[in-house]
Amino acid sequence: xxxxxxxxxxxxxxxxxxxxxxxxxxxxxxxxxxxxxxxxxxxxxxxxxxxxxxxxxxxxxxxxxxxxxxxxxxxxxxxxxxxxxxxxxxxxxxxxxxxxxxxxxxxxxxxxxxxxxxxxxxxxxxxxxxxxxxxxxxxxxxxxxxxxxxxxxxxxxxxxxxxxxxxxxxxxxxxxxxxxxxxxxxxxxxxxxxxxxxxxxxxxxxxxxxxxxxxxxxxxxxxxxxxxxxxxxxxxxxxxxxxxxxxxxxxxxxxxxxxxxxxxxxxxxxxxxxxxxxxxxxxxxxxxxxxxxxxxxxxxxxxxxxxxxxxxxxxxxxxxxxxxxxxxxxxxxxxxxxxxxxxxxxxxxxxxxxxxxxxxxxxxxxxxxxxxxxxxxxxxxxxxxxxxxxxxxxxxxxxxxxxxxxxxxxxxxxxxxxxxxxxxxxxxxxxxxxxxxxxxxxxxxxxxxxxxxx
Amino acid sequence: xxxxxxxxxxxxxxxxxxxxxxxxxxxxxxxxxxxxxxxxxxxxxxxxxxxxxxxxxxxxxxxxxxxxxxxxxxxxxxxxxxxxxxxxxxxxxxxxxxxxxxxxxxxxxxxxxxxxxxxxxxxxxxxxxxxxxxxxxxxxxxxxxxxxxxxxxxxxxxxxxxxxxxxxxxxxxxxxxxxxxxxxxxxxxxxxxxxxxxxxxxxxxxxxxxxxxxxxxxxxxxxxxxxxxxxxxxxxxxxxxxxxxxxxxxxxxxxxxxxxxxxxxxxxxxxxxxxxxxxxxxxxxxxxxxxxxxxxxxxxxxxxxxxxxxxxx
Numbered sequence: 001x002x003x004x005x006x007x008x009x010x011x012x013x014x015x016x017x018x019x020x021x022x023x024x025x026x027x028x029x030x031x032x033x034x035x036x037x038x039x040x041x042x043x044x045x046x047x048x049x050x051x052x053x054x055x056x057x058x059x060x061x062x063x064x065x066x067x068x069x070x071x072x073x074x075x076x077x078x079x080x081x082x083x084x085x086x087x088x089x090x091x092x093x094x095x096x097x098x099x100x101x102x103x104x105x106x107x108x109x110x111x112x113x114x115x116x117x118x119x120x121x122x123x124x125x126x127x128x129x130x131x132x133x134x135x136x137x138x139x140x141x142x143x144x145x146x147x148x149x150x151x152x153x154x155x156x157x158x159x160x161x162x163x164x165x166x167x168x169x170x171x172x173x174x175x176x177x178x179x180x181x182x183x184x185x186x187x188x189x190x191x192x193x194x195x196x197x198x199x200x201x202x203x204x205x206x207x208x209x210x211x212x213x214x215x216x217x218x219x220x221x222x223x224x225x226x227x228x229x230x231x232x233x234x235x236x237x238x239x240x241x242x243x244x245x246x247x248x249x250x251x252x253x254x255x256x257x258x259x260x261x262x263x264x265x266x267x268x269x270x271x272x273x274x275x276x277x278x279x280x281x282x283x284x285x286x287x288x289x290x291x292x293x294x295x296x297x298x299x300x301x302x303x304x305x306x307x308x309x310x311x312x313x314x315x316x317x318x319x320x321x322x323x324x325x326x327x328x329x330x331x332x333x334x335x336x337x338x339x340x341x342x343x344x345x346x347x348x349x350x351x352x353x354x355x356x357x358x359x360x361x362x363x364x365x366x367x368x369x370x371x372x373x374x375x376x377x378x379x380x381x382x383x384x385x386x387x388x389x390x391x392x393x394x395x396x397x398x399x400x401x402x403x404x405x406x407x408x409x410x411x412x413x414x415x416x417x418x419x420x421x422x423x424x425x426x427x428x429x430x431x432x433x434x435x436x437x438x439x440x441x442x443x444x445x446x447x448x449x450x451x452x453x454x
Numbered sequence: 455x456x457x458x459x460x461x462x463x464x465x466x467x468x469x470x471x472x473x474x475x476x477x478x479x480x481x482x483x484x485x486x487x488x489x490x491x492x493x494x495x496x497x498x499x500x501x502x503x504x505x506x507x508x509x510x511x512x513x514x515x516x517x518x519x520x521x522x523x524x525x526x527x528x529x530x531x532x533x534x535x536x537x538x539x540x541x542x543x544x545x546x547x548x549x550x551x552x553x554x555x556x557x558x559x560x561x562x563x564x565x566x567x568x569x570x571x572x573x574x575x576x577x578x579x580x581x582x583x584x585x586x587x588x589x590x591x592x593x594x595x596x597x598x599x600x601x602x603x604x605x606x607x608x609x610x611x612x613x614x615x616x617x618x619x620x621x622x623x624x625x626x627x628x629x630x631x632x633x634x635x636x637x638x639x640x641x642x643x644x645x646x647x648x649x650x651x652x653x654x655x656x657x658x659x660x661x662x663x664x665x666x667x668x669x670x671x672x673x674x675x676x677x678x679x680x681x682x683x684x685x686x687x688x689x690x691x692x693x694x695x696x697x698x699x700x701x702x703x704x705x706x707x708x709x710x711x712x713x714x715x716x717x718x719x720x721x722x723x724x725x726x727x728x729x730x731x732x733x734x735x736x737x738x739x740x741x742x743x744x745x746x747x748x749x750x751x752x753x754x755x756x757x758x759x760x761x762x763x764x765x766x767x
Contacts, residue, residue, distance in 0.1 A: 009662040010669035018659055022650035081477065090582045093541045099582040100655040103622060124477070131488070131525045132537075132581055134594040134633055135623040135648060141636075142645030167475045170637040172484055172523035175579065189483035189509075191522040207478055228671045235670070244669065247658075250584035251543050257585045257657025273661055291542065323543050323584065337542040341579055347522075428550065434588060434601035436551035 007265045009273065010236060010244045012224050013217070014260045017104040023139050025146040028107035034152050036223035040115040041160050048119035052222060054230035056242035061087055061178075061215025062289065062318045064241075064307045067222075071120050073202035074210045082210040084116050084125040085187065085201075086219055089171055089178040091130055093291035093341060094321030097246040098216035100258055102129075102136045105220075106143035112219035114152055114164050115226055120212055123163045128183050131170045140168045175345035179393045180213040182347065193349045194393035217246060237263035241306030241317070251286075251324035252278045252433070264309070267322060268301040278433065281326035285409065289318015291338045292398025294405030295331075315405070330426035331410045332417055335402045336364040342399035353396030356387040360403065367417030370424070377407060377414045455503045462504070465493060469508050472639060479509055483519055485638045487526055492634035496527040525637075527574075532567040533629045534612045537578035537591040538605070544580075548601060549588040553577060555602030556609060572613045574630075585654040586621070593633045595623035598652060622652045 016022055016031045028034070040048050053068030074082060086109065090098040102109060113125045129137055144166050147153040155163050169187060176182045177192040184206050186192035205211020221243065225233045234242040241263040247270055250256045254275030261270070267286065277283050283298045288305060294315040296303070303313045310317045325334060343357040360383055366372050384400035391397070407414055416425060429440035455462065468489055473482040483505060490501030497520045506516045520526045538553040539545075560568055560575055567574045583589045586598035590605055597608060598621040611618050617626040624644040628636075636642050662668070 008665070008667040009658050010667070011659050011662050012669045014656075014659050015669070017651045018656050019650070021646070024646070091580060093580040094543060094584050095580070096582045096584045100651060104651040104655065130582075131523075131637055132578070132591065132594045134636060135596070135620070135644075137636055138624070138641065138645040141639070141641045145641075168639065169481075170485060170488060170639070171525075172487065172637075173525035174523050186484065187481055188478070189480035189519065191519055232671050248585060249657075250587060251547065255654075255657050256587075257654035259658035259661075261658075274657065321584070325546065329546055334542045334546065337540070337545050341541055344579065428546075431546045432548040432551060434548040434551075434599065436548050436602055437555075439551035439554045439602050440548070 007262065007269050009259055009261050011260050012244055013101060013105070013108060013220055013246065014258060017100075022104045023106055023143065025107060025143070025150060028105065028111075032227070033107055033223075034111050034150075036226040037111050037114050037118075037152060038158060040118055040226045041158060041162070045119050045121060048115065048226065051230045052119070052225055055225045055233040056230075056237075056240070057218065057221055057225060057233065058241065058307060059215055060217035060221065060245055060319070062092065062292075062316075064317060067214060067218050070202065070214070071116075071212055073200070074120055074212065075203065077121050080209065081124065081207075082120065082122050083206045083212070084113060084120060084122045085180075085184065085206060085211055085213045086113060086125065086127040086216060087178060087180060087183055087213055088127050088129040088136075088216045089175075089183060090216070091175040091178050092319055092321065093338060094248070094250060094287055094323040095290045095319040096248045096250065096321065097258060097319065099133060099136060101216060101220060101246070102133075103139055106136075106139045107147065108220040108223065109140075109216055110143055110147050110153065110166065112222040113166055114147075114157065115222050116212070116214070116219055117164045118162065122212070124165045124167070126187060126206070127166065127168045128177070128187055129168060129170055130177075131172045137168065137170055144168060174347075175341075176347045176393070176395060179395065182393065183213065184211065191347070193347045196392055238304060238306045238308070240308050245320055247305065247320045247322060249274050249322045249324065252281060252326040252329070252431075253324045254278055263306040263317075264304040266302050266304055267296075270305075270322065271301075271324075277324060277326055281328065283324065284327045284329055285325050285331060285334075285406070287318075287321060287323045287402075288315050290321040291323075291341065292316075292394070292401050293318040294401045295409065297409050315401075326431075328426060328430040330368075330422040330428075330431075331406050331413050332364065332368050332422045333426070333428070335406045336361065336368050338402045339364050339399060342395065346395060346399075350391035350393075350396065352387045352390040353399065356383050356396065357399050359383055360387075360399065364403075367414055368422045370417060370419055370421035372414075372417040374418060376417070377411065380414070381407060455500050455507070457500055457504070461493070465489065465504060466508065468638070468640070469504075473508075475639065480511070483509060483511075483516065484523070487516075487520055487523075488634045488638040491527065491531070492631045492638060494530075495631055496530045527565075530567075530571075531630050532574035533572050534592055534627065535574045535576055535594070535630060536605075536609055536612070537576040537581070537594075539579070539581055539583075539587070539589045539591070540577045541580040543584050544587040544589055547587040551602050552588055552590065552600055552605045556605055559606050560609060568613065570613060572615075573609050585657075586652065592618065592620065592627050593630055595620035595627050596652075597621055598654075620648070623648050 019027050021027055049071050057067045058064040059067055117125055151158055153164050153166055157164050171177050174192045177186045179194050181195035182192040201211040201213050237243045244262050247259045247261055285295045285297050287293055287295055288310050303309050307317045339361045343361045346353045346357050348354045363376050363380055380403055384404050387396045388400045429436055432440050469486050472485045473479045476482055486505050490497055494501055502513050502516045506513045539549050540553055562575050564577045581591055588600050590597040590600045619626055624647040
């Protein structure tokens with residue numbers, strides 16, 4: 001690593017979040033806001049698409065599909081509606097970037113929405129915000145009002161005659177609606193279940209019309225690209241993972257929070273900026289991009305956090321949700337809780353995911369309690385093998401990631417589940433960072449969904 | 455339906471306003487169910503019948519949607535939903551202890567309500583505030599960095615009707631029905647209350663300011679005069695291509711130029727002899743799933759639900 005250049009943070013999206021009333025239109029304009037929209041409206045839509053393609057911007061919602069290319073998949077205009085849908089259903093465990101962005105600076109997204117609508121020929125955009133974010137909902141509703149009143153949105157955008165209407169739509173509590181086709185079904189007023197692809201949304205999306213679905217941070221990055229140029233953006237980051245992104249550090253770290261940095265920064269560098277793992281402890285395992293990305297260990301501190309390098313190292317960059325766990329943490333406990341999440345959030349459409357996540361949780365429960373059998377680890381792996389790649393969407397695949405990766409790195413902890421409870425091997429009160437008194441000790445009774453006091 | 459005439463007329467007018475937002479009426483169903491909760495405190499049989507009647511659906515079709523989503527309650531909710539995040543990160547950091555403390559203190563379990571109708575307790579999944587773990591949500595407002603004792607104090611105050619203030623949210627938490635109305639898309643005028651960002655949200659930005667790190671280019675040197683330019687351009691009707699472009703840039707040759715980046719070929723950068731090529735600077739993990747997509751049972755890199763649809767053509 002001696003040949004690495006020093007990497008620094010690059011606040012672009014976050015550059016004015018510490019302003020008083022950062023969420024208002026006035027503040028946004030103080031920082032050049034909506035300048036890029038003026039620039040874009042003077043450009044041919046195709047030129048805007050080309051600029052975003054040339055920038056190399058890849059989707060910030062996890063999968064990393066090139067944003068400009070996605071826009072380019074829309075069929076030629078046929079005179080009928082096409083739509084932009086912003087995925088603000090941020091729910092992947094560990095992911096906490098779009099929410100603070102929208103709370104602090106909703107106009108960043110709205111300017112990106114307006115530019116994108118111009119680029120793809122859409123007159124209407126929908127922002128699908130998860131329902132469990134009341135104040136973000138207020139901020140977005142208010143920002144749309146402000147932008148309409150100022151002529152950045154509405155029936156005659158900045159006097160150009162263009163119509164761009166934005167609807168803020170609240171979800172109602174379903175992780176699966178972060179999957180783009182489930183989101184579209186939900187936005188159509190149905191149960192949020194994924195659709196079979198193809199057809200892809202670019203061809204038949206919302207109301208079976210051509211639709212672009214992009215993540216909040218992807219769209220919020222568009223104004224900067226228009227403002228400073230594709231070369232500026234691609235000059236940041238790595239060759240195939242250009243630009244900057246929000247890296248969200250959480251867990252056993254001295255200063256958790258949002259760190260906006262070029263793609264390709266390493267966890268070692270980020271931890272150094274964040275004051276390291278909490279005092280007196282050392283890194284045990286971490287997720288590079290949320291719970292659906294295979295875990296990493298202290299052997300991966302120097303993996304450049306870009307799409308390629310993280311993939312080569314066996315995981316996925318995902319949403320740059322860096323959940324840090326120190327040596328006090330039981331990996332079995334952690335994986336069980338993620339598995340219960342997937343079990344709870346499986347929409348039930350596909351049998352391997354619906355049934356498989358249920359059985360995975362059953363097995364992990366007895367391993368956590370030290371009541372596992374000699375076959376349990378192999379049964380976990382077999383079950384994962386029967387889920388992976390066998391369902392409509394990626395939820396089931398994501399459910400297998402923490403399990404297979406954790407067994408790869410910490411198999412002995414799962415095997416210890418044949419005889420010793422996880423809370424004896426790793427007393428849970430030691431992992432807590434707030435005073436927990438007696439309430440962390442003993443069996444976790446984690447399956448208390450049904451209820452009353454045990 | 456057994457809503458009083460006046461109530462039904464008001465709900466129908468609100469529903470019409472919601473339907474107006476969408477090209478196709480059925481898209482209004484989710485916000486309309488939030489509207490029903492703003493009236494009845496849960497998705498009531500009357501509310502289901504009203505939605506069905508307005509949208510031309512059957513009661514069964516509306517119920518099928520309502521029961522899919524966890525925010526729609528099937529029995530009357532308390533005035534405050536207190537949700538304790540028990541997903542892995544919050545649980546490990548203390549969320550499990552918060553949950554147990556509240557369960558024992560209130561004597562109720564998941565999705566149960568105190569006898570006084572004040573608090574409905576829930577185990578909730580990740581609420582996108584992991585940097586503030588352990589997190590408790592009250593009517594979907596953030597209460598960051600909670601402990602078992604702070605959470606007990608919080609619910610005690612809710613039960614006696616004291617106003618409580620979220621860490622990052624409005625000046626005070628509104629009740630379940632008022633919250634539901636906002637989720638239905640009707641503003642309550644509280645958007646300007648509260649902070650823009652909590653301290654952890656700003657951790658990176660503050661460090662960057664301390665160390666003088668800026669993104670390369672105009673953003674790094676935000677002038678204070680942009681707004682005037684933008685306003686001038688707007689009033690003159692002249693669309694300015696330059697209003698956001700003309701701030702001075704960080705000199706390209708500056709050794710301190712921010713954004714110098716890992717994995718960039720050294721040729722792109724000044725004053726360096728070499729930078730590692732992408733993907734070669736860590737131990738190879740040959741036993742890891744590879745990025746192939748063969749339909750066999752061979753291990754492959756998992757996909758995950760995503761806004762950005764890796765599966766696009």
